[in-house]
Amino acid sequence: MSVIGVLRETAAGERRVALTPDVARRLSDRGVKVLVETGAGRMSFFDDAAYTAAVVVTRDEIYAGSDVLLCVRRPDDLAAARPGQILVGLLGLDPNGLNGVTAISLDRLPRTLSRAQAMDALTSQANVAGYKAALIAAEACPGFFPMLMTAAGTTRPAQVLVLGAGVAGLQAIATARRLGDQVTGYDVRDAARADIASTGAAVLDVAAPSAEAAGGYARDLTEDEAGAQSQGLAAAIPRFDVVITTAKVPGAPAPLLVPAAALAAMRPGSVVIDLAAGNVAGSVAGARTLTGNEVTVIGAPDLASTVPVAASTAYARNLLALLTHLMPHGEPQLDLDDEITRAVLLSDREGARP
């Protein structure tokens, strides 16, 4: 019988857990033995006693007794792992520093493949982050999001601009619209612009060409394209009460979409939230800063972790789908002829995979 071990997260501020009690039970029902490290679910409000289908043990016992280790983010003590032991998580794209474990990184999942969708942790976590971004924006906004009609008059709805319409951006748009504000979206990709329109939000037109790359991601813009985009955005941004930025380019720094000049032209009390850690001039990850003209800038690259029950629940389901794929008969079988398995294998005992 295979043994799956759930590690407590070691990254600072990380509140998620890789496996929920519900998914632990489902794995157990399939004949897998599940070990859970003491306190692993605590920050997600799943206490040890909730894992009734698992055995709660120490971290050393997890490392010693598991065939497969589960985590959200890369553990900081991988020296304790055995070479060849399988480690599954959002391990990033860097094959180094993995100490000979067989590393399965959900950051490498082929996201456009429909049979991989149930395993897509980047999507599920971005969904949580986009939702939370809209809530934080509403909470930080000194005015109402919705239009409210009262005996003393009507308030206008907030004007919200969402830059980057991937999963996080679209969920931010949907949540802001639920709250009743007027939302405008922008993306460099034509397909994403169509997604914005499908939510009912307005699409900002800055007269820049579509810039789509492989895998549905955005590509880096040329200098001319970036210039046209900058001018268009800078002219549009000051109209808005709230700007939420979610624009990432894989393998490259996040593009600067809200430069200092655009911030300086915004109205006092406006709110800007940077989910990409780099889209907004002067944003600091995890901090709120106030510009000289009283615009609140919130750097928020790790929002999924701040809604830990929703994020962990979705993540555990992604893992269940992936483990079902990797362990069709209850034992790990890494079939490198399979498109998904080949893609997610970040490194193995011999080092990095191509």
Add this chain to the structure above:
Amino acid sequence: MSVIGVLRETAAGERRVALTPDVARRLSDRGVKVLVETGAGRMSFFDDAAYTAAVVVTRDEIYAGSDVLLCVRRPDDLAAARPGQILVGLLGLDPNGLNGVTAISLDRLPRTLSRAQAMDALTSQANVAGYKAALIAAEACPGFFPMLMTAAGTTRPAQVLVLGAGVAGLQAIATARRLGDQVTGYDVRDAARADIASTGAAVLDVAAPSAEAAGGYARDLTEDEAGAQSQGLAAAIPRFDVVITTAKVPGAPAPLLVPAAALAAMRPGSVVIDLAAGNVAGSVAGARTLTGNEVTVIGAPDLASTVPVAASTAYARNLLALLTHLMPHGEPQLDLDDEITRAVLLSDREGARP
């Protein structure tokens, strides 16, 4: 020409301002001279330069030169006011300590009178508070508010209970429903129960009689009634992910609706927000505390001030309506035969009014 002076608020943490630039202009257009204290609008993101229809002066000049003083909460330096000077604000119900000013308290407005609705600052501010309470609850909740369907499965919507269905409670219900959760409301008054049902929310039935008092407020419950209510609520509360309490009784302490035993029976990760400062065992005004079973308790009696643009805008409109009533020809005329004027006059040069 009458002179109206807008005081900067002195209460700690108070971010509202009594008059917005827009309403200052409207008063000015009616031939009233408006003085605004330096920095009065700053915490509401209205800087001095925005008050283009007013004269920005020092606090001393406001006290010296105004016929009517406007504030949100009672100033802490009323010794600077002249006896007979008119002071308008949410001055509370206590006629003492007003130093001989003619005090017009919006806390005494007859709220069931339809011609007074445009002046009803308690309503407009409770509306803001209820909206913000739902946002804070969503932000503090470790799960999603809405039901979200994804490739990896569906999340159930949060279950929210709102206790007390006055203006704040109804707006909290409306906002939580906008966010997509399942809301249940409760109130001791039959009329308020009908209001809950009209929003589409469920009505909690704890088999307690209706307890309505004059002015649409709730009355104090008898000991038997309170006992039946306590039992019913204590049995219901643990089912919910979020509880928002807004139950106040004028002139009496807020009733305890969520006792320690009910808190202890809630699931870890649940969130309880106390807008009445006294509905929830152990709630501390302005603070978040975590119970032993990891329930987040948020004491939030002053939420309107945390959405200062929305709150000040609504408040200023209320003042405009009241001032139009009190100064029909541009000069203050306190007609004590008028039902509204008689009600809001808290005290005058001779002391408390009946």
